[in-house]
Amino acid sequence: MKVNGTLPAVALTLSLLLSGPALAQVTGSVVELDVLDGGRTAQGTYLGAMRVTLQEGWKTYWRAPGDAGIPPQFNWSGSDNVGDISFTWPAPSVFDQNGLKSIGYQDQLVLPVEITPKNAAKPVRLRGTMDLGVCKDVCIPEQLGFDHTLSADAGRNPAIAAALAQRPFSAKEARVAHTSCRLTPTSDGMQIEARVTMPSAGGREIAVIEPGNPMLWASPPETQRQGDTLVATSEVISESGGAFALDRSEIRITVLGASHAVDIQGCSAG
Template sequence: MTPLRSIIACSILVLQPVAGHAASGDWASTDHVAIRLLAAQPAPGAPLQAAIEIVLDPGWKTYWRTPGDAGIPPRFDFSGSRNAGGASVAFPAPERSDDGFSVSNVYHDRVVLPVSFADSDPSKPVRLELTANLGICADVCVPIDLAATLDVAPGAPDDGAMAAITAAHAALPGPGRAGAFEVTTLRRVGGSDKAPEFEVEVATPDPAATALFVEMPPDWYPAPPEAETASAGPARYRIAVDRKTATTPLDGAVLRLTMTSAGEAATRAFRLGADGTATPLAE
């Protein structure tokens, strides 16, 4: 059995049955990566839930929605689907990869991305058609295109798919635990409008084991966050941003911070004001 097929087999075996109706698609694969679609209707008349399952050969990685210094952001196109419009893909928190030249935000081995649809009639069959554009890397990076399909009849049983989708939703970053594990504040602390600097404060029991991931407008280029403290209590990070070629204004820009530690993940978005203040946004 090849390494990739071994990972695929394990991804199926670890799932525990739960009640519900769902379906699993066939694997679509190329060298070092495979994807498939999962879909579920948790209860009669409930909205359609779906997921994209990605498995990679050992030593290979693919990228988060915000790749970091280097990498290819994933693109997922469901426009060919029937009775499944308005697809929105969610992402669990990534890992940080530093190769000595660049710092990237990645996934290894296996990741399941939940997908929701704004427009789907639960009483009618669904056909999901996905075109995925991914970057995968080991020593070199390779752009790949894969297509996957899945037909879902109302009430089709597949407890394994239901379990995978449920686990994928549970793995998404939430608001965290108030006062114990959360992103608490974001503030601008210096720099020019073309090169502003921000400070982020987080609550975490283990600052040394905590990683912070930054998402900003696409024409802003943040450096990896630098930890300012490593003792117990609130941890602070400083983020320098290159806006020399940016057209997205500071006023009104939305910045998202995601933190991870010991298997936990929390996220919070902020909107910048004209005076440099940052207001938390309701999720």
């Protein structure tokens, strides 16, 4: 699986070490992982979820973790009959962490996953590892293994249904009228000024910009509201440090508000 809009691995580690709570060893497991069954859909796909249960007060990170943190990474290499994999991320929370903002989940994350089998007549086995960062007073990396054969006959799972209901609104559902991205070269990469015309998502809104290319990283945007338009400014740099092109159709903007979150895919020229 590729995770868009995240720091390169080395930069992530340095960010966690230097900017977040201290990295330390913690005695005893603070996080557990199990796979939930949601049965087979009308389209022939399998619905499941990765449930991450943390000890009280601990948190883990969203796919774009903010100023400091490690996004979840999956290795599916031991799986059988797995074709396409699609996640539905529940809307995350924003945490203040030593003056920095991190984005993620506290106490529990139920991450719905939809699997398209390579062969519809054969069972689907999910086997691999999940790497993630978890934080409280200290931050530690965790690697959790899983091995589960999904049940095609499983009924509706309330935990999966609740997680799906917590997904961000689509642009249409949130009544987004227009989204544009103005791109300006900088000494290190490219500045994005995203302008989203939409009703308020409630309270202080925070925008997250993901470039849509795993080799690119976008800085946490400065976000402000100007009337009916939310303006978010971020800088995108390449992992290699070289020149790159940005495809506006792949840019993903998530607005996190006190009332709801909004997931916007693509933007026009600004």
